[in-house]
Amino acid sequence: MAPLDALTLGWEQLAWQPSVPVEPTDRRRAAVVGRPYRAAVPPPIADLEFDLDAGVAARSEDARAAITRFDADLSALFDGEFAPLSAVLLRTESASSSQIENITVGAKALSLADVGLAKFGSNAKLVQANVEAMNRALEFTGALTPELVLSIHEALMHDQDQADPGRFREQQVWIGGTDYSPHEAEFVPPRHSRIQDSIQDLCAFSERTTLPLLAHAAIAHAQFETIHPFNDGNGRVGRALVHVMLRNGGATTRTTVPVSAGLLADTDAYYAALTAYRNGDPNPIVAEFSRAAFAAVSNGQELAADLKALHDRWRDNLQARKDAVAWRVLPYLLRQPSVTSKLIQTTMQVTQPAADNALRQLQEAGALSKPKNVHGEGATRNVVWQATEVLAALDRFGDRARRNPRSA
Template sequence: MAKVPDVAPSSWAVGWEERPWGVDASANVATQGLSRRQRMAARGPYRAAVPATIAALPVHTAAEVTAAAEDALQEITRFDAELAQGLSHLGGDSDGELAPLSAVLLRTESASSSQIENVTTGAKDLALAALQEKTGTNATLVAANVDAMQRAADLSDELTLDSMLAVHRTLLHGADYAEPGSWRSGQVWIGANAPTPHRASFVPPHSDRVVELLQDLIDFCHRTDVPVLQHVALAHAQFETIHPFADGNGRTGRVLVHTMLHRAGVTRCLTVPVSAGLLQDTESYFRALTAYREGEIEPIIARFTEAAFAGVGNGRALVSDLQSVTHGWLDVVTARRHATVWRVLPVLAEQPAVTVPYLQRRLDVSQPAAQHAVDQLLDAEILTPTSAGRRNRVWVAQEIVEALDAFAARARRR
């Protein structure tokens, strides 16, 4: 039986409760390979967090924090509107908004979110993974994160326990250790060098509290009396504090950010690169989460404000780079007006690695038409082959890969 929580003085701060340790298989596994002294230190009860219920808590922030967050929100809205202009010169299958850019930014945001968790891949490998070509494990994981972000877009009209599970199931598909699509069934803790929760930097709530806390969080997310960016930042911090999954909490929590921005009507594309902004100073991000758990809500709001400005700035630089590349394409491609090659160009901006069968399916054209378009782009030096063989050849738009890698490099730069 857990002890009554030791409630912290601030209403936003977590409380703590003692939980028994050493009575289940996970405890035995955690202490394997430890010295006798280390095993002694890992005996007895440990303290697990009891997060505050926040559904009805008042949100009070200093005027300057509120004003900065509002400015950042306006910047997000402006950038989202700008996406309707970005690469419209390419035409393609655009439905009135920029055809490839929403997908490009979806990918870059997914990659940045994964990189915060030290899951890193280059733009070329990510594009190859999207074709299900053989790549490294990280590229496969990031490609799954892209699917999860798209799932968030599809589910943005609802925010429920089931929709959270659906996003996690997509995000961690195939990673059985993470129990995809299931709430965690055991205790987790944060701290890479902590073999047991006794010396962890943070111990989230016990698994038997997860569902009740998440329902409270969902109730908080449905409030309409909290300014949008503050609302998003606090919901994200509470989600990370609950830590409801065995793995993938950070990436799933950042999907929640985009879901809330979309639900609030701030974005249409669900792709504003907030994670890229957080990536510029992950230490500050983690410190802000710690402050939140201690009852200070302003640091996480301020960090999201900074991330919004940084991410939008980086996103604009990427759009500029892509415009420069694709305008150059129009100068070197010569073909009749309705040739298939013109429909391939916007696809390359989104998916810079292609095969002939992929283009056949994507554009619903014949094999000869797809192959002829590839040949034209090869002659124009827009595409290059990834291997010398003729069978199952993959073609890459290297200039797009370089623009995307430059975006990632800027996101990592302090």
Template sequence: MGTLPARRPLAVSPVGHRTGHWTVADDGLASRSARSRGTGTYETTLPAALGASEFALPGELAADVADAETVLAAFDAHAAARLGADNPALGPMSAVLLRTESASSSQIEDLTVGARQLALAELDESRSGNARAVVANVRTMEAALRLAADLDLEAILAMHAELLAGAEDAGQLRRQLVWVGRSGLSPLGAVHIAPEAEDVLPAMDDLLTFLARDDLPVLVHAALAHAQFETIHPFADGNGRTGRALVHALLSGKGLLTTTAPVSAGLLTDLEAYTAALTAFRAGDARPIVEEFARAARYAATTGSRLVDDLAEQLERDRERLSGVRRHALAWSVLPLLIGQPIVNAAHLQRTLEVPAMTAQRALAQLTESGILQEATGRSRNRVWQHTGILGLLDAYAAEVRRAG
């Protein structure tokens, strides 16, 4: 039997380190033994410069990346072709794909929420803290795509400000040490200790130089930028979700995607490999993180295309159900919007379609009588209507991702 060829690394400069000393405060909240275990010497990360680095992409890795980019572009074209470029459902389809990506990215941070609660949160009708956090991540993604053409520090701060809107340090680089680990008391023993606060801005300046390059395959560019961002950990909180939004800013800004592929769903299927790839990047081999993003891209394109098809077929069935309603009725304009927002109320329709209350209520009645919507509260006031078919498809997709993991 022949031997497999050696797996060549994608070499990057490994991170350096800076030594510090940590003392757990005697504030009455930690035991003496906990203070003793948490007090001592630690080493923070000093990110290696990436901005002007040369990269020797191994041939087989370059082929893997090219294949992944091809299927991503095919997914993008499929979404438009399945509905038609002028179809009023294309915008809502983009919205639901963006929301699916945001939910998967949030789930990587253990923020899990079902499609119903997320749709309710978009109407400010949910009491779920996780749902509100995912809606904030949706706003972060929207900001990332809106600002994709000019990824400067202000743009990245704006993304973070959307994610943590209302928090004291939203949209601000951190002023304290942060780490990835189980202990909130001390960085000792942490999986990753981020740079000291004074090292963050120089590292971000280098990252911004790297983001401005145009000499790399888009998926490689996005994977390396993400790994560097997570190494810097520039914020006190929300680094993972902001860093994955940055990926989509690059995929969009560099022209690979016009809609949102659920790449985080692909990462979510193997979190251990994703975490190990970030560790390998810091040790000097970027190949694993590029491979993880290529794998996640293929997963996103394949499963995302099925989700687009399922939602488009649901829309076709709904059009048949609505066939008895006159073509100029508002219900026909509401129908494609339900893909992007499968729970609605009269106020939402009034705002979105700029129609009077009575017109919105009539459309809801027609959609309910046609079996498309169901009133979900049983109340006489503050009612909401839901599309159980679309909610079921979105929950089924999330369940598929969980099973894959």
């Protein structure tokens, strides 16, 4: 293993100066102005040797192989209709990553947000933004760069000005403790002037080929979380970067393995592993990502099987000409289980009568429930049809993800 003194964080004493002036009458806040606090100094890791425990390294390689098989199996599962399932898995990963940050949304709420029926600032909107960030991460090809990191953050936080979207932070942040100073925090990331060099070092580390791929991604993730380069959104961006590295390393080609769903099952262990990394031991975070990968593959396989069974039953029940619009809408319902006539018209480039007929045929095939007006009687523009069985399958996936195998 890398020597503990080489990987363990350094610390520096800084005088606390809040970004917003403190009123002298606020005695509690005024008392800590100018008082020293400790901020982390992450060691450079671009050239650091990581001699992982043999068992941990072997387990991570087994997990990487499971991810690769999952990607290959799912690529063949739906043949030419694979694209909707790929989108489903990306959304489940985004929802799970958000839930680690206590941003929780059910499958129905998220699907309604996708047809424009979500309140501004709702959790569904935040998860939608995470989907956008994941898409931006996976659209990129090539080495990890600071520009890509900033681009992912901009997509994630684009309507949240307090997060300074697409920009590295210019102030001190901290985890735990009080909201007015870092003195009682559980962890204080480095001062902002260290971020650029630390991210450059992380990008250089990401290009190495001397570590098992999943272990490599886990260590990069832990280093990113230690740097904590943004005012907000660090965890979600950091987990998106794991998928960039898996894609760059060839473990995945067309799908997204919902690794965050595996981490969600035991967030205490995940955070403890990040703390262990900061104390000089990379083995726990590699072990946690391996465990999470196996759990994600198992859960993802079950979800894929559920959705394929639904798809096949609908296909067998659908009574429509082979060139009917309903056949194109059918696989689309897997990725978008709440639809309106207008959405079908726009997505499939068809007329309103053709869209309405397709929806009726899919209802007769058992794919769609009786349409509901989400804004009450008379507001016909918002009549929504739902593939309730898909929503149920997605909620079962979420329930399995939250189940802690260590306490079962």
